[in-house]
Amino acid sequence: MARLIRTEKEVEGRYEEVWVVVEEDPLEQWPEGPLTVVGRPAPRKSGFERVRGEARYTADIRLPGMLQAAILRSPHAHARVKRIDLAPALALPGVRAALGPGEAHGLEEEAGFSGAPVAAVAADTFRQALAAAAAIDVEWEELDVVLDPDEAVRREQFTADPRHYERGDVDKALAQADVVVEATYRTQTVLHNSMETHQAICEWAGDVLNVYISTQFIWGIRESVAETLELPQDKVRVVCEYMGGGFGSKNSPDEYTYVAAELAKRTGRPVRCALTRREEHTAAGNRNATIQRLRAGARSDGTIVALDGEFTNAVGWSGWNASTEGPMKMLYDCENVRTVTFGAKVNTPPMKAFRAPGFVEGTFGLECLVDELAAKLDMDPLELRRRNYATTNDGTPLSSKNLEDCYRLAEPHWERRHEVRSRSDAIWKRGVGMASQIWYGGGGPPSYAWVRIGSDGRATVITAMQDIGTGTRTAMAQIAAEELRLPLDRVDVVLGDSARGPYASISAGSSTLPSMGPAVRAAAADAREQVEDIAEQRGMPKDAPVEEVVDLLEDAQILGKGARGPNPAGMSVLTFGVHVVEVAVDVETGEVVVERVAAIHDVGRIVNPLGASSQVEGGIIQGIGHTLSEERLLDPETGRVLTSTLESYRMPTIADVPEILCEFVDKPDTQLTNLGSKGLGEPPIVPIAAAIANAIRDATGADVHELPISREEMLRALREAEARQKEKRGAPAAV
Amino acid sequence: MELLRPSDLAELAMPSDGGTFVHGGTEVVPLLRDGLLSAETLVDVRGVVPRGIDGGTIGAGTTLAELEVEPAIPDALREACRLAASPQLRNMGSLGGNLLQATRCWYWRLDYPCRLRGGDRCHAREGEHREHAILANDFCASAHPSDVAAALVALGARLRTNRRELPVEELYRLPDEADRRTTTLEDGELILEVELPEVEASIYLKAMDRKRWSFPQAGVAAARVGGETRIALAGVAPVPWRIDSVEALDAATPLPRTEWKLPLARALVRRALAAIS
């Protein structure tokens, strides 16, 4: 029976209460450990299509008569259009239509950052569209510009009200603490840089708008586009069969989709609007910079008694105030915690969710601070973390937590530090550091799937979800195969089209597997029960092979359906982990080399160990870029992005990859759904920066306080450590 | 636009309307596309410029990829080629073209009206300059990106063009108020060959912010040639920069955010000298 329930839904650490209809979710979880298909390594469904270049991405779609759009963007960090003349653009060859501010959602008169979309053009070729956009005549009124987030906070210029949190009495606890450490950490702005840029093709087919889009959320696009264009939702069809990466930046339609839709309407032809790489570096979102002013107090036995943090997120012109304070509130069992988080509204490109937004930045600050505390207490950093182990989420029970298992599995890696340090020489200093990971990743309802079995004994999972490159098709096929007792190669997955399947979850917030997996299992179970009924009627054993049971069906099909059940009421569903990192630092040139990373994660049941290890490696490598080499730089005068290319914005290459060891606790979360799996997309990028910084401290005694740890920051920290040493040596002996 | 493909030097005539030579195209094609370079005529010089190695003479059309595996050339040049750019760019880019690449200064690449473009200010000096020059940076703080140029300067190599012969060092000039160019190459002048002297020992050390596919934060080439020790640096001045000793770096004038390059350059120079002594 369908049940209407009120449930808490979490995406990227943001909660909302929603009504959902769920069906009974009576399936017992499978036993712990590898099963027949689930828990066994499986190469990717659609792997061959992707590797051979046959997979059709949004970028590869060519519709007959398709026009190309280009967007005119503000050259000013803050300005208003006083006058705009589209006529010069319309007069150019190949130009079919042009839009000014207000003529498509996202094109606005007030530009709040250099690169803000203002106008757009459709032409026969992209080159013509670019030339036409450049020909648009705009008279600007320049407005007051604020680029510095601290200045924005002083002016109380916020994207949302500051967020205050306090438990206990932090001032009193700090006053009574045996040891207090204090530091300011800064993290830089980094870019998602999906290999496929943000893009959409819009095509009107009668009164239906077909939207082909590179997205992480088919149904969110459908809903937003329908709402903005005042269309019934079922008049918007959203298609995304393959997409070239998102990392949090492709959750919403944004200006390029609306520009394509409006230009398509005006011209009666399909219109593609694809951002260039340089637009991607400007206007497609970013992980915002942060400033974190932190304090921690502890008793001499290592009990952390106070944590205090002031966090400033340099959000940009728009975006949301991510939970940079989250780790400080959630990671340790500390009675007195106080945080304030400012979302500074500055005239810089807007942030978008980027793989564990807030927690990546906040974990860098907190986990470095904890190591500075350990140093001051003269205590082993692992021991300090164990001593302050949290068993609830600020009083709310946890559905499961196996961080202690992670710590235990980390021990052999942590023990290597003596040997690693001993391999230091006069130039290369080596050391080992660790950091813990906490994040969400429980997913939630609603999400639905269908399973179809034909008389050939093959099953198809149908759901209108997207596979953003995380191996979703494979995991869904594994779950269905396990439930149906079919070999994996007899199960296909059809996804990527809102017109061809039921509602499915967003692929963000590490939610795809925990949201969709249980729905797929429920649908497969529904189909299996029907197969069992038929088996019984045919006088066959209940567990007879599916293909033998259904072989007389001819054109008849077995159809199963399943829904994602609710999350456990009154519980927090969180993911945990720990990284142990070995680094080498050239103390003369400031070069930092990450040599080895051991990553241990607790994300419930692992469905595909092969795909899971790829996720972990990918998160760590992206995190190494964030930690060492990536930074979006702006011209301090104009607010324009200077690192506009993939030569100046430096992401890791294959040559930058350390040895990565990947381990999982792999215990199903017994409270969570029929699957017991949590998400893994984000956890691996959360602790890596702090673990690297802590390894650098172990190797050199230098405290790095800024990301990226460029040679500049490394050499600064080394100089500071040297000065500290000299001061110590020069100080008069204690009497 | 027109594409000419001369097959020998006799056919090579630079059109009067300011055409552009193109070889591998790795620099010219993106600059043309971004409007940073305009030309009515492209002259594909691959049929004209020699390619390959003959004793101490290297055809300027030899690719960096060919040079990086060439045992017969000095270590500094081979290593500079090996650590330059990306594999595909090394496959495409020629030795001569590499010497003529423009700065990676983001202001220049984004078409700011800076001094190199005839303007009256250096945007990097007052703005974002953390990858910029620490030497001779008063007029223009751009940093020269060519690893290979630094290596050839240190090696004391000479160039033969279709008009003259000159030391590689003299290919470069610091831009000034009167003349904003960074090379001495005249219109229609084409680098044909690089001539290397006998080299006793040489090395190229390069600091990057990732292990591959990065322009030099600082690159140091050092060579012993005819009993003389020669040092040249990439990434620290608007042109490849020659110094006599590590002490010469005391004269550096780093900007606030390029101070870090000074200890880096010193360390690399000391290491390079130690390696060839």
Add this chain to the structure above:
Amino acid sequence: MSEVRLTVNGEDHVVEAGLGTSLASVLRDRLGLTGTKIACNEGHCGACTVQIDGVPHLSCITLVHAVEGEVTTIEGLRDHPLVEAFVRTDAVQCGFCTPGQVVSAAALVAANPEPTREEIRHAMAGNICRCGTYPKIEEAILTWQG
């Protein structure tokens, strides 16, 4: 517009294209060979890598009129053992950079059938993968012969 003769994956083509047109856009938009991806369109990322006479080139900054030699794209390498190796080792995540990775890798193993890790890292450093699939790509190339 002027005529270009191209040999792509063993087939001859005659295409009309404006001077300044890139090889990548001719492959994708004129010949329908969309396996070659464009991710930066300025020679920085390697997604558009094709072979010209067996040597990896960046097709997005190669002028189609200046192509000398036979072009091999991912479509011409679909039966290469590397394809199976990439799938087997999970050397593909979102997959957008993957065709370019295979094209570079195919040139590497043709010249050096048993490359070391260091040789792989040197030869593949011009193919950026934002998903961070690199360890698996390395494994695929190390084990490409099965």
